[in-house]
Amino acid sequence: MRAKAVLYAIFLVTAVGATQADAQPINLTGKYKCWQTCRYGLVGGNVYITQNGWDINVLNEAGESSRAWFDWFSPTRIWFESWNTGAVYSPDGMTIQFDRGTLWQRDLGLPPPPPRRRR
Structure with a gap:
């Protein structure tokens, strides 16, 4: 009976661990704009994120680069290595709010022009 309980516990831990490890993070790849507490006062400056898995x-x-990764223990947090700071992103990936107050918002660009009317 005890061996059966141990096997069940191992199965349960493996299943939960595999689910968390296999979960794909949100895709943050794209262009953002800085709107608050920007480096060197560059409000509205372009920010670029390229993501490959985790x-x-x-x-x-300001043209400064950094590697970053998702926090394993908090699903909406990112750690930026070169800047030694963290941030949280919104569930839809539209905003990134840094611990020090900087705010980035995804730049979707201008909407497409309306279709031309034919005469």
Whole structure:
């Protein structure tokens, strides 16, 4: 009976661990704009994020780059290595709020022009 309980516990731990490890993070790849507490006062500056699975490369509004990665223990947190700071992102990936107050918002660009009317 005891061996059966141990096997069940191992199965349960393995199943939960596999589910968390296999979960794909949100895709943050894209262009953002800095709107608050920007480096060197560059409000509205372009920010670029390139993501490959759990690894992230970032170029901020001042042209400074950093590697970043998702926090294993908090599903909406990112750690930026070169800047020694963390941030949280919104569930839809539209905003990134840094611990020090910087705010980035995804730049979707201008909407497409309306279709031309034919005469």
